[in-house]
Amino acid sequence: xxxxxxxxxVGIFVTIGLGAIVFLALKVGNLTSLDTKPAYRLEAxxxxxxxxxxxxxxxxxxxxxGRVESVRxxxxxYEAVVTLRIDEGYQFSKDTIASILTSGLLGEVxxxxxxxxxxxxxxDGGRVGKTQSAIVIEKLISQFLFDKAAGGGAK
Amino acid sequence: xxxxxxxxxxxxxxxxxxxxxxRAGFATRFFVAVIMHSPAAFRRLQLTAREIYFSGVLSLVVxxxxxxFVGMVLGLxxxxxxxxxxAGDSLGIFVGLSLVRELGPVVAGLLFAxxxxxxxxxxxxxxxxxxxxxxxxxxxxxxxxxIVAPRFWGGVISMPLLAALFSVMGVFGAYIVGVRLIxxxxxxxxxxxxxxxxxxxxxxxxxVKSIVFGIAVSLIxxxxxxxxxxxxxxxxxxxxxTVVGGSLAILALDFILTVFMFRxxxxx
Numbered sequence: 001x002x003x004x005x006x007x008x009x010v011g012i013f014v015t016i017g018l019g020a021i022v023f024l025a026l027k028v029g030n031l032t033s034l035d036t037k038p039a040y041r042l043e044a045x046x047x048x049x050x051x052x053x054x055x056x057x058x059x060x061x062x063x064x065x066g067r068v069e070s071v072r073x074x075x076x077x078y079e080a081v082v083t084l085r086i087d088e089g090y091q092f093s094k095d096t097i098a099s100i101l102t103s104g105l106l107g108e109v110x111x112x113x114x115x116x117x118x119x120x121x122x123x124d125g126g127r128v129g130k131t132q133s134a135i136v137i138e139k140l141i142s143q144f145l146f147d148k149a150a151g152g153g154a155k
Numbered sequence: 156x157x158x159x160x161x162x163x164x165x166x167x168x169x170x171x172x173x174x175x176x177x178r179a180g181f182a183t184r185f186f187v188a189v190i191m192h193s194p195a196a197f198r199r200l201q202l203t204a205r206e207i208y209f210s211g212v213l214s215l216v217v218x219x220x221x222x223x224f225v226g227m228v229l230g231l232x233x234x235x236x237x238x239x240x241x242a243g244d245s246l247g248i249f250v251g252l253s254l255v256r257e258l259g260p261v262v263a264g265l266l267f268a269x270x271x272x273x274x275x276x277x278x279x280x281x282x283x284x285x286x287x288x289x290x291x292x293x294x295x296x297x298x299x300x301x302i303v304a305p306r307f308w309g310g311v312i313s314m315p316l317l318a319a320l321f322s323v324m325g326v327f328g329a330y331i332v333g334v335r336l337i338x339x340x341x342x343x344x345x346x347x348x349x350x351x352x353x354x355x356x357x358x359x360x361x362x363v364k365s366i367v368f369g370i371a372v373s374l375i376x377x378x379x380x381x382x383x384x385x386x387x388x389x390x391x392x393x394x395x396x397t398v399v400g401g402s403l404a405i406l407a408l409d410f411i412l413t414v415f416m417f418r419x420x421x422x423x
Contacts, residue, residue: 003201006204006205006208007204009208009212010204010207010208010211010212012212013207013208013211013212013215013313013316014207014312014316016316016320017211017315017316017317017319017320018316020316020319020320020322020323021315021316021319021358021362023323024255024319024322024323024358024361025354025358027345027349028251028255028322028323028326028348028349028352028358029255029349029352029353029354029357029358055353
């Protein structure tokens, strides 16, 4: 085995190996996500975030416009403070409503943004004023049962 | 009489412990020495390229064929179970995550230990047995720089590339079975995979794992070869130790790395 043949094979090997890593990054993972694009941050306060996770999508009209960057608890108001990283191409008016939604019954939890009519837009670091918390199914069921029981008693 | 038998037993435990610690110490010093001699391996890149050829290029066939079959089996079995819960569409993310996070690095590492690690150990062990290493020292050529370091780095460089190739072939195998044979929708397969697998941390952690496994297996292989008893039996025992020790090291390291990498990922 002479030197140039070895070099050739090693070159082929390293090339397809690196190609495999690139394939994993682009085709299997989603490196081409919004993270690399310029973005700005918005804050939203929720009473209850349910099963919201870091990096969960932020959608407007079903289109992904950003990701959840951080979740923390406000120690004074006991509200969850969620920081959203929104792609700079999308601007939202000041009276935008942010709600925590679930895709399907058991699907992933995401944040839905509904733009309002205010001509002024939210700036970087701005706070989404109107929010709707996650619907906790257990609470919903217990409420339903309670209503049923109350209704039955009155009859 | 029973007392002396007891003392013998305890003595054996003591001797075993001392031997194990001494070997661990020697292995650590050996590792440091290999790292110290590594610049030589990169100054004479031709030596390292040769070892990448022997460790990496010649392992390509076994890695790629195994990856393909592992992926096809994952596709079949995964679809079978997922479909019971009406989640057959999640096949892509199931296969992708298992390959990228675990199976790619681990199975490629195990194959690498038995295919390339054993060869390196046998080669160095035989060089020692036939006193080629001593001959080099006589000629003022440091065998650590000339023989050991290039083999170590050849393995460390080859391993992540082989693991990535294994994962890609696995995904391809699952694609053949899932999409072409069973009939999962093509767009759903790739879309779910891309939605569920993040470059950071899933793929990068897989790459980190394969690099760690590469270092572990290569170090064990060159160390066992260098430390082999200079007899035919000694070389064969060292080769066995490389495969057994390398495989166990990969599985143990995999558990430790997984605990640190993926603990608490799910709950943000």
